[in-house]
Amino acid sequence: MLDLKAFEKQAIPTMYEEAKNYDLKKIIQKQKAKLGDKLVLLAHHYQKDDIVEWADEVGDSLELAKKVSNHKQAEVIVFCGVHFMAETADILTAQKQKVLLPDLSAGCSMADMANANQLKIAWSKLKSLFNDTVLPITYINSTAEVKAFIGRYGGVTVTSGNAEEIVSWAFTQSKRILFLPDKHLGCNTAYHLGIPLNQMATWHPATKDLSYEGDLQDVRVILWEGFCSVHQQFTPLQVKRMRKLFPDIKVIVHPECRKDVVDLADDFGSTAKLIKLTHKAKPGDRLAIGTDNNLVGRLQKEMKEKGVFVHFLNPMACACLTMNRIDLPHLAWILDELAAGRVQNQITVFDETTKWAKLTLDKMLELTK
Numbered sequence: 344m345l346d347l348k349a350f351e352k353q354a355i356p357t358m359y360e361e362a363k364n365y366d367l368k369k370i371i372q373k374q375k376a377k378l379g380d381k382l383v384l385l386a387h388h389y390q391k392d393d394i395v396e397w398a399d400e401v402g403d404s405l406e407l408a409k410k411v412s413n414h415k416q417a418e419v420i421v422f423c424g425v426h427f428m429a430e431t432a433d434i435l436t437a438q439k440q441k442v443l444l445p446d447l448s449a450g451c452s453m454a455d456m457a458n459a460n461q462l463k464i465a466w467s468k469l470k471s472l473f474n475d476t477v478l479p480i481t482y483i484n485s486t487a488e489v490k491a492f493i494g495r496y497g498g499v500t501v502t503s504g505n506a507e508e509i510v511s512w513a514f515t516q517s518k519r520i521l522f523l524p525d526k527h528l529g530c531n532t533a534y535h536l537g538i539p540l541n542q543m544a545t546w547h548p549a550t551k552d553l554s555y556e557g558d559l560q561d562v563r564v565i566l567w568e569g570f571c572s573v574h575q576q577f578t579p580l581q582v583k584r585m586r587k588l589f590p591d592i593k594v595i596v597h598p599e600c601r602k603d604v605v606d607l608a609d610d611f612g613s614t615a616k617l618i619k620l621t622h623k624a625k626p627g628d629r630l631a632i633g634t635d636n637n638l639v640g641r642l643q644k645e646m647k648e649k650g651v652f653v654h655f656l657n658p659m660a661c662a663c664l665t666m667n668r669i670d671l672p673h674l675a676w677i678l679d680e681l682a683a684g685r686v687q688n689q690i691t692v693f694d695e696t697t698k699w700a701k702l703t704l705d706k707m708l709e710l711t712k
């Protein structure tokens with residue numbers, strides 16, 4: 344049943360929703376100046392342009408996980424991104440620092456595809472099949488509870504920016520890995536490290552079973568049946584159409600895309616890598632990018648001035664809906680509240696969860712060059 348009370352609690356005063364962008368920007372500017380060093384505003388690259396404009400730091404998941412601990416003077420971190428990112432920031436910052444998410448409904452559909460209960464069931468089944476030969480790995484796009492579960496069993500967190508180096512380290516520690524919640528990132532990463540598809544199985548959390556054809560003892564990678572609803576929208580046909588239209592085009596995509604899309608692309612990588620590849624392009628070059636369209640739109644504008652043509656691999660694809668829930672009205676409201684001494688939408692991870700989840704994040708940062 345729809346919980347109307349919870350829904351109302353989340354709603355911000357209508358004056359913010361009705362205000363003009365010009366006035367909202369004036370509020371943000373004024374309150375940012377008033378809060379000074381006490382406040383740090385972090386934004387993921389998938390945020391809208393008019394949010395990125397206010398950020399003290401912009402980055403992909405790996406960059407933001409690294410950058411957040413550089414701001415020891417900040418009392419409050421306003422995180423313009425999604426829920427799991429704000430949780431990660433809370434885990435990685437000092438207890439006295441507060442992390443706020445301007446809109447609590449900014450979740451991540453992929454992170455919601457794995458919860459600790461489902462993981463407990465999967466883990467006990469995998470243990471009965473493979474004994475102690477599985478090392479659990481979670482993508483940073485997962486809840487703090489999932490990270491904590493992984494931490495209790497000696498596992499590690501990865502981002503798309505370090506998945507290859509960490510998965511390759513994992514195979515020096517263990518015969519097998521469980522990779523969750525993104526089956527595509529897990530599959531693309533393992534495949535590019537030389538693990539053939541016939542050594543990959545899939546765990547289905549809904550039906551609680553493992554699908555695999557062949558001898559179970561050959562399995563090296565267990566992929567969790569989860570995906571990103573934004574990156575799953577890219578198809579091989581879109582790549583082929585682009586190449587037909589522009590035979591000289593370079594196609595670059597995020598590894599959350601399906602393997603058949605990554606296989607057809609010229610290169611693939613994390614958000615930071617896609618930006619780096621785009622910035623390296625020379626005047627006259629043509630690129631099609633398969634990732635969130637807020638970012639691609641920004642790159643398109645930026646690179647136009649340099650004479651580089653940037654195309655949306657799928658112009659019809661939606662930008663990430665939940666990332667887009669962070670908007671000027673929510674940002675202006677949360678800063679107004681903060682300046683008035685009211686802390687809203689704080690993301691707090693319980694101490695016990697923090698302890699175990701932090702182990703997986705610290706290990707990740709230690710293993711990342």
Ligand code: 13P
Pocket residue numbers: 402403404405451484502503504571599613614615
């Ligand atoms: P990265 O920031 O690791 O590129 O991940 C993209 C993403 O989907 C964030 O939610």
Ligand code: SF4
Pocket residue numbers: 389425450451452453454484571572573574635663664665666
């Ligand atoms: Fe989640 Fe995909 Fe949106 Fe990233 S882009 S927050 S993985 S739904």
